[in-house]
Amino acid sequence: MSRLNGNLALLLLLLLLLAVPLALMAGQVWIDPLGSPVRHAVPILMELRLPRTLLAAVLGAGLGGAGAAMQGYLRNPLADPGLFGVAPMAALGAVLSLFTGYAAQEFLLPAFALGGAALGMALLALIAGREGGLALFTLAGMMIASLAGALTSLAISLSPNPFAMSEIVTWLMGALADRGWHEVAIATPLTLAGLALLVLAGPALDALTLGEAAARSLGVRHGRLQALMIAGVGLVVGGGVAVAGIVGFVGLVVPHLVRPWTDQRPSALIAPSALAGALLVVVADALCRLVPLQGGELRLGIALSLIGAPFFLRLLVQLRREIA
């Protein structure tokens, strides 16, 4: 069983290593190492495509891994890292920086977003408390999410000028266009730290498969698990939103696609989901660059939702059949 999981991780890693160079080639200007030399190939690769592709991989890995952990934590295949309310809080932070104009300064937008994420995590920990059950925890997350959403809408409706409004709305859609090494430097350590915490939570998530009482009888301390989950998901999602805006569905869809190929333990799902998430976002982002669209390119958040929503519907229909 552990060999199965190991093989899967290896396969996904190979696919990712294959996808990254292909993604580097793709874009408005095709760069083919074997074809005729392209003007400005080096700056295009080093300053535009490489950081962007790495960022896609980091973002996808974080969302995939966090999604797997969330589904394990809530024991629900429909859970998504966005449920904790951390992503909307991070988005609210970023929107406030755009609203106030601070975003014009480098690093301030991600800093605001991370502040929002931290506030969301703190609120969640405060409301759920040390011994709060999962239901309370989920509800707290949803309330924080809806509050952040309402405040974001408020910021949009009160935005001082149409320019700020359009900037906010565009940013909320989630994208990797025009991202550089700064963003890689912000998102990578946060995502890796978050994923490490989620991996630490793995055995406790496995125990939770049997319900909360059985998990506690197996030595799981719920307070510790909850802290690991809040910090892990918070770091991953906060870091991701800070650099790319809200990118949905990866955390929901990827663990689903991966689960049948593992022994189904939540802990066995985290690493393969991270790799598969990276693969999905790298490919999706490359495709975004290729789709001809007037006035720019297809935004990543929109593209992934376009793929993800039908998938989600299929999942619901499937679940309904299983229940019926």
Add this chain to the structure above:
Amino acid sequence: MMQLEARALFVRNRLHEVDFAPEPGRVTAILGCNGAGKSTLLTAMAGLLPGRGTNAVRLDGRLLARWSARDRARIIGYLPQSAEVAWNLSVRTLAGLGRLPHRAGLAVDEQAVAAALKALDLTHLADRAVHTLSGGERARALLARVLAGEPHWILADEPVASLDMAQARALLLRLRALAHDEGRGVLVVLHDLAQAMNHADAVIVLDHGVVVAQGPPEQALTAGLIRMVWGVDAQWLGEPGARALAVGEA
């Protein structure tokens, strides 16, 4: 073998000054009406009751609350009433979850899991997905998870509630073998008095959080007690070991 005992256990609105020391190597059944405090007593003995309730339960002479969660988990195995398995694990992987407090290394863990599956006659189902099992097989698989942890104490909350007569009997006989042959302490919440009479070595009867009887089932489960606690007139039929309860109107 480590002693597990409750002295003057008090849980607000649930249990009143319960004194209880089940013996290792025996099957002890916790009996009573719905709401009598059976599950509360079991969770307290398992160290899973939040708050002060656990402060009266000692394992090996030391308050359960003082034990680290992991050390406690190695000694007390707890089977909750819910048969929930959130993901469609294989039977082997499910049983492997019982090794979480140990993680003694792959070889040792695999051996313990294999032994647990064998003890519950599940070896041929080891690679089957849990969600495809019958109720009886699933109940056995969940017990195998507890057994894989090699606990000194097995605490099970209505393990036979969803099983038919034959499967319930088979499971209780296995629990009995685990107690008598391997010296483990088995503490089990039961609803069926005849099951307790035939398979338990001792019973404790609760009524509104108070212990009303304790001891060997043949002595404790008298017609008078059954009338007092359950409010029915009943009479034991058959021979010891194969008792049946005839219930009339009160």
